Amino acid sequence: MLFHVxxxxxxxxxxxxAEAAEIIARERAYSQELQRSGKWRHIWRIAGQYANYSVFEVKxxxxxxxxxxxxxxxxxxxxxxTPLLRHPSAVRDDDS
Known part of the structure; x- marks a missing residue:
């Protein structure tokens, strides 16, 4: 399943x-591990905010x-x- 988060x-x-820096370092390592595994497919920073939009592919x-x-x-x-599903008008076959 795909999710927009x-x-x-x-x-x-x-x-x-120091505590904030340690937590942020752990966050980075954890998120990069998930990206490498393919579960965290995309991540985009929202300009001007401490926020992101991400796409996850999970069971x-x-x-x-x-x-x-x-x-x-x-x-x-x-x-x-938000759960996502393929749009019937999508032209790419590689985005399930």
């Missing part, structure tokens, strides 16, 4: 800088939830996920 990050201003809702809740920044995020 918007993630808005809201790190508290009073979080110690089901439960797997997406497991991945998202495993994000080190999860407790600081507002997340909106």
């Amino acid at each position: 918007r993630m808005d990050v809201n790190i508290p201003h009073d979080l110690p800088a 089901d809702n439960a797997e997406l939830h497991e991945i998202l809740s495993g994000l080190p920044l999860f407790r600081f995020m507002d997340i909106e996920a």
Whole structure:
């Protein structure tokens, strides 16, 4: 299943800088591992915001939830996920 996911990050201003940096480093490693595995297919930063739009390809809702809740920044995020399916007018065969 494909999902379009918007993630808005809201790190508290009073979080110690060293702690924030450590969490961000873990987030980067985790997200890059998921990208290499093919589960996190696309990620785009939203200009001017600490937010992104991403596309995930996972088995089901439960797997997406497991991945998202495993994000080190999860407790600081507002997340909106939308399931996607192929449009009948799509011309590319490689986007399932």
